[in-house]
Amino acid sequence: MIGVILQQLNALTLSIKHGCRLPPLSDEIPSSFPSPRSTVVASQVPSLFREPYILSGYRPVNQDWRCYLLSLFQRHNESLNVWTHLLAGSVLLFRWWANVGTLGYTLDSASLPLSVFLLSSLTYLCFSVAAHLFQSHSEHAHYFFFFLDYVGVAVYQYGSSLGHYFYTSESAWRESCIGLLFLPGALFFGWCSCACCCFAKSRYRRPYPLERRICQLIPMSLAYLLDISPVVHRLCTVSWAQEPSLPFHALQIAFFLLSAVFFSCPIPERFFPGRCDFVGQGHQIFHLFLSLCTLFQLEALFQDYARRRDEVVEVFGERQLWWACVSILLLFLCCVLTALITIKHMSKTLHSQKEREK
Ligand SMILES: [Zn+2]
Numbered sequence: 001m002i003g004v005i006l007q008q009l010n011a012l013t014l015s016i017k018h019g020c021r022l023p024p025l026s027d028e029i030p031s032s033f034p035s036p037r038s039t040v041v042a043s044q045v046p047s048l049f050r051e052p053y054i055l056s057g058y059r060p061v062n063q064d065w066r067c068y069l070l071s072l073f074q075r076h077n078e079s080l081n082v083w084t085h086l087l088a089g090s091v092l093l094f095r096w097w098a099n100v101g102t103l104g105y106t107l108d109s110a111s112l113p114l115s116v117f118l119l120s121s122l123t124y125l126c127f128s129v130a131a132h133l134f135q136s137h138s139e140h141a142h143y144f145f146f147f148l149d150y151v152g153v154a155v156y157q158y159g160s161s162l163g164h165y166f167y168t169s170e171s172a173w174r175e176s177c178i179g180l181l182f183l184p185g186a187l188f189f190g191w192c193s194c195a196c197c198c199f200a201k202s203r204y205r206r207p208y209p210l211e212r213r214i215c216q217l218i219p220m221s222l223a224y225l226l227d228i229s230p231v232v233h234r235l236c237t238v239s240w241a242q243e244p245s246l247p248f249h250a251l252q253i254a255f256f257l258l259s260a261v262f263f264s265c266p267i268p269e270r271f272f273p274g275r276c277d278f279v280g281q282g283h284q285i286f287h288l289f290l291s292l293c294t295l296f297q298l299e300a301l302f303q304d305y306a307r308r309r310d311e312v313v314e315v316f317g318e319r320q321l322w323w324a325c326v327s328i329l330l331l332f333l334c335c336v337l338t339a340l341i342t343i344k345h346m347s348k349t350l351h352s353q354k355e356r357e358k
Pocket residue numbers: 081128132283287
């Protein structure tokens with residue numbers, strides 16, 4: 001009797017499975033597309049691609065570019081790094097439209113810094129997605145896409161500074177020494193953090209020494225301390241009960257600091273080598289917290305913009321607003337140029353390295 005029941009249950013399960021089965025993704029992809037090869041262990045990829053305490057889930061190098069694009073739907077040790085920022089970009093756009101509906105928005109000089117902030121956020125998210133998706137193609141691609149990632153971070157830093165300066169800062173802070181030098185300083189430190197990250201990446205080889213992290217963290221920390229200074233000043237001098245944006249600003253700072261911890265240290269994988277190969281790596285947690293920081297920043301800046309939009313042009317003048325916002329293009333060009341010069345240097349180094357190995 002029990003045997004018959006089990007047999008019938010088995011038949012039912014199989015028919016449900018069959019009925020609900022979706023066509024595999026590979027059926028939907030044109031047959032001309034090459035399919036990505038299975039992932040491999042750390043010892044099967046060049047040392048440049050090996051992450052500390054991540055032992056498997058690496059995509060083989062030198063596949064067709066389309067394989068890396070399709071690896072978006074493959075399980076590998078970069079999958080979550082790609083999807084966290086893809087998801088963050090979509091949520092950011094959704095929250096933008098929601099705020100446009102509730103708080104109002106018109107495309108004019110007053111809203112320019114807010115629009116630039118959105119574009120700069122999308123730039124860093126897209127460049128990061130490209131870096132984590134395509135870096136495994138080759139050593140050259142690895143350097144190229146991570147240098148591009150640093151360009152995106154510099155642009156985002158300056159985009160944030162614009163929002164903080166024009167919508168969040170208090171007049172007392174703007175009249176201070178830091179306030180007077182803020183915009184040129186933000187431009188300089190934005191470029192500086194990109195240049196130092198490119199230099200550190202090209203200078204040091206795996207396993208990376210502590211100097212590399214220091215070389216990246218010092219300019220990035222200085223840039224952040226300057227960029228966030230108008231927000232910290234306002235958090236310390238204005239009553240939180242009066243300003244709906246201040247709790248969001250506090251959250252953006254908290255999530256940024258948390259993200260910095262996971263960016264700097266390979267935790268928790270350090271304590272569980274090989275157990276965080278696909279899920280739970282420190283870099284994935286860093287992506288998650290940085291995305292939350294950006295989302296809270298958008299909420300805070302939208303609230304500040306809604307409160308100040310009628311006085312922004314009067315306080316700062318149309319010319320300063322336009323110059324400050326257009327300067328992001330200058331920063332972008334300087335950073336791209338720096339990245340290109342460094343990649344040219346890296347190409348020569350990789351070429352002579354290959355010649356020596358022959
Ligand atoms: Zn990343």
